[in-house]
Amino acid sequence: MATNVILARMGEVTLKGLNRGRFEAQLMNNLRYRLRSFGKVSIFQSQSRIWIESKEEGNPYFETEESAKELMTAVTQVFGIVSVSLARKFQGDINDIDRNAEEYVKNLLAANPSYKTFKVECKRGNKKFPMNSPMICEEVGAWILEHFENLSVDVHNPDFILHVEVRDDNYVYAGKMMGHRGLPVGTAGKGMLLLSGGIDSPVAGYMMASRGMPIDAVYFHSFPYTSEQAKQKVVDLAKIVSRFSGRMNLYIVDFTKIQLDMVKNSPHDMLTIVMRRVMLQIAEQIAKKNDCKCLITGESLGQVASQTLEAISITNEVVDMPILRPLIGMDKEATVKISRDIGAFETSILPYEDCCTIFVAKHPKTHPKHADIEEAEKNLDIEAMVKQGVEENLEVIKI
Numbered sequence: 001m002a003t004n005v006i007l008a009r010m011g012e013v014t015l016k017g018l019n020r021g022r023f024e025a026q027l028m029n030n031l032r033y034r035l036r037s038f039g040k041v042s043i044f045q046s047q048s049r050i051w052i053e054s055k056e057e058g059n060p061y062f063e064t065e066e067s068a069k070e071l072m073t074a075v076t077q078v079f080g081i082v083s084v085s086l087a088r089k090f091q092g093d094i095n096d097i098d099r100n101a102e103e104y105v106k107n108l109l110a111a112n113p114s115y116k117t118f119k120v121e122c123k124r125g126n127k128k129f130p131m132n133s134p135m136i137c138e139e140v141g142a143w144i145l146e147h148f149e150n151l152s153v154d155v156h157n158p159d160f161i162l163h164v165e166v167r168d169d170n171y172v173y174a175g176k177m178m179g180h181r182g183l184p185v186g187t188a189g190k191g192m193l194l195l196s197g198g199i200d201s202p203v204a205g206y207m208m209a210s211r212g213m214p215i216d217a218v219y220f221h222s223f224p225y226t227s228e229q230a231k232q233k234v235v236d237l238a239k240i241v242s243r244f245s246g247r248m249n250l251y252i253v254d255f256t257k258i259q260l261d262m263v264k265n266s267p268h269d270m271l272t273i274v275m276r277r278v279m280l281q282i283a284e285q286i287a288k289k290n291d292c293k294c295l296i297t298g299e300s301l302g303q304v305a306s307q308t309l310e311a312i313s314i315t316n317e318v319v320d321m322p323i324l325r326p327l328i329g330m331d332k333e334a335t336v337k338i339s340r341d342i343g344a345f346e347t348s349i350l351p352y353e354d355c356c357t358i359f360v361a362k363h364p365k366t367h368p369k370h371a372d373i374e375e376a377e378k379n380l381d382i383e384a385m386v387k388q389g390v391e392e393n394l395e396v397i398k399i
C-alpha cells in the first residue's frame, strides 16, 4: 500500500549550532499551527527534512499533485522551509519501486502534460537493500521508458527528475515548490508594524517576519475621511501578512480628531512630519503595552518628502524603541515583486484613500530643520494627542 506524504526541506535553521534544537522546535510548532485546517496530520523531522503525513485515510489534500497544492503552498509559507515536494511512500523490493514510480509518473504527467524528458536519481539509506543506487536508477529508468512511450531520458536538462529514496520505507517524488526560506517566526522578539493600505508596509512586515519576528500591527484610521473600505483593506492586508507571520493583533487607532487638530494648528508644509512623529509615539506606547520590542515601517529612502534622511531623523527622535525599516535601501520595483509574490499587490492597489494623502500638503518640506518642527508643534499638545490615540476608541482585531 502506498500513501502520499509531503517532504519539506529546512534551510538556514540547519546552520544554527547550539541553538538548532530551539529553532527546529519552533519550526515544527509553526507548521502544526499553519496546517491545523488540513485534517489530522503527523509531522516529524529527521536530519534537515520534515515529513508530513495524513493520519486519516482519504484526506483529499494528500490525494493528487493537484489536490496537494493548497497544503504544499501553506507549507512553503512557513518561514524556515526551503522547498516542498509531494512524495509517494511505500514498502517493498525493486518491483514495488518500479510500480510505484510508474504510478507516480502517471499522476505527474496528468498534471504536467508537456513533460517529455526525465532522469532518475537515487539515494540509498538502507544499505541492506540488494541493489546499489546506480543499479536502481538504471532499472527504474528502463521501466519508465518502457511504460511511457512519449518520455525519453535527458541527463543534462530533463523536464523532471524522478527521485527514488530507499530507506526504512521507499519514496519516489519529482519536482519541488520553493519555500519562502528565512527563520521560524517566534525565534526573535515581537515587532509592531505600522500597517497602512499601501504596497510597502505589508512587504516590510513580511520581511521582518522572515527573520523570525512575530508581528502585531497598528493602523491609523481617520473616519470618515478614510472610509470603512480603506479599513477593510488594511484588515485584508493583515490577513495576507499573517499567512506568513502567524497570529497577529491589529490595533486600529481613531486618528480623526488628532489629525484635524494638526491641520488646524500647524503649518501645512510640515503636516506630514508632525503626523508621522505623533503616529510613531502612539505606536510605541501600544507596542510597549503589548510586549513588542521594535517598530517596523515601510519607509524607503527618498521615496517621498517624508522619507528624506532629514525627515527620517526628525521623526526618529521622538521614540526610544528601534525602528526597523527593511525597505530603506530597496528599489520600488523590487518591493512590488515581493508584494506580488506574497499575494498582497492586488489588495494594496485598491483605490481607497489613505489618511496621509488626504491631509497632505502640496509642497511639503523635504529638508526640515529643528527650528521648523519646533515651530510646527508649538501650538499642539502632543502629549495629549498621544494619550488620546492610545486610550480613546482603540480597537483590537484578532487576525
Ligand code: ATP
Residues within 6 Å of the ligand: 193, 194, 195, 196, 197, 198, 199, 200, 201, 202, 218, 219, 220, 221, 296, 297, 298, 299, 303, 304, 306, 354, 355, 356
Ligand atoms: P505604504 O506603501 O506602506 O503606505 P508609502 O510609500 O505610501 O508606504 P507613507 O505613506 O509615507 O509611504 O508611509 C510610510 C510608512 O508609514 C508606511 O510604510 C507605514 O509603515 C506607515 N504608515 C503610513 N500611513 C499609515 C497609517 N495610516 N497607519 C499605519 N501606518 C502608516
Ligand code: MG
Residues within 6 Å of the ligand: 196, 197, 198, 354, 356
Ligand atoms: Mg502610504
